[in-house]
Amino acid sequence: MQNRQAYLAAAALLVGLALLGLWGERFLLYLAMRVMILAIFALGFDLLFGRTGLLSFGHGAFYAGGAYGTALCYLHLSKDPLLCLLAGLLLATALALIVGFFCVRHTEIYFAMLTLAFGMMIFSLVWNLREITGGDDGLVGISRQAINLGLAKLPLRKEGQFYFLVLSCFGLVLYAVHRIRSSPFGLILAGIRENHLRAEFAGANIKNYRLAAFVISGFLAGLAGGLGVLLESNAAPFAAHWSHSSEPVLVSLIGGLNTLAGPLVGSFVFIVLKEVVMRVTPYWMLWFGVVLLVILLGFRGGVVGTLAQALGRGAKEARS
């Protein structure tokens, strides 16, 4: 019953987004794409943080891996957008595999500090290897070429065209993350968060499970980074900085930890709030600080958790 409702809600969301893509104006589409890209980033991140209980402060590095892989492929190898995205995904996943291999040896604060260290290492490379990465300028001038399908070409140049590529990725990721969460693998991840000793005694090699969650989240961060480059037409070094790594943390918390809807709601609130606040005042961080405080002190379930609680209470009262 609940499952069917969730599927209906997801289908309605995707159909609504598709309709928006057909009739929305350019700026609206741009915002919607930013929300979806951030949601892809956060969906992967929450698999690691909300689901497995590992707080990473270095996922900006994998986002940057996807971004720079895509941009470098475009500038040096091929201008085919799908090929470029693939290159970005490869780079991000390879980075996540290497970094994750070391990081999953620790948990809690040591894990957070290790991911911070590795993330900043990658940032310093991006910042200093000017010949390859363009240093503080980043890599610019990446335009969206048409996807070549052999018989026909699929143009992406306009916002309204690229929008459907982002939407397809978003839909696929949403489905994949849902499947992962309900799979035995996803249940073991939750078990590791709840009690890693018990999970270990049950026979799970928890390091491998943690690493798998880490790599999946790195892969999705890379996808977000690659799409971000195609959207903004440049790759910027601060994507790898720890302050960017804190973005999915905020998004997961605002939306609600360890839920499928949480990262979606969180991304929506994050982007919209940022846009609205930035119109009134340049000090959007101040307001995010306040929102974060309110959530941490009063509504730790985030938007989704709090709503679910309120609805649950309402349903109970209606029944009695």
Next chain:
Amino acid sequence: MLESIVHVCLAGLSGGMFIWLVASGLTLIFGVLGVLNFAHGSFYMLGAYLCFSVLRALGQNFWWGLLLGPLVVAAVGYLVERFFLRRVYGLELPYQLLLTFAFVLLFDDLVKILWGAGSLGAPGAPGLTDSVPILGRQFPVYNLFVIAVGPLVAVGLWALLEKTWAGRIIRASSSDREMASALGVKVPALFTAVFVFGSWLGALGGGLAVPYLGLLTPGMGEQVIIEAFVVAVIGGLGSLKGAFLGALLIGLLSAFGTRFLPAFDMFLTFILMAGVLLWRPQGFFGEKR
């Protein structure tokens, strides 16, 4: 060559002392409260800005700023601990980390609102603006002063913790919170006191940095907190001795890196941090938790 190396060492030592002042408060707070305080760099930044404002209001006298600025920050620290941090002690670690992170966001913008987003030029410290020749090259007296203050603070902290009654209580609560509480230590009040003192130390570092940097920018707290994290991790979370030696190591490493390997200066710092975490997660002097 020799004099160049001596000067790089001196630069590294003075740079390391600022990291030490920030890392000492961070370490003290982590050792007693068990909270890794992201906002500690913001206290450093607030200390610098408040010192600047006070010295401006009181006729360009830096010493008044250094005295009063950190006291205001200590009061801010009191508010943060008493009304916010105290409410999340029972929660998991990420929540505590994120609560302090919220204050990083808050204070960063608050500084921009109160003092402007651009950088501010600051005057030198009266009496210490000269340079002295060392091996044929000029070296600022103020930097020598900073190199002297760092160890003084270290000795002061050591004496406070090892030789006084308050220090004994702090050490007791740090090693076993429940036992200390059972023996009549008012742990919540102690936590507040340690947090306030730690904030004051961070702000003192910020105040001292005003003439050293000669320039205040709103991002100065974020840079220093990451360095302080590195130092606290290398020395061992919760170990003051480790933080002191770690700060010297990072200060020197980064001075030599800037001089000889400018492209990999930051990389070296973080690879050292990652290496220590992997090889000895408790750091050089920390206890395994």
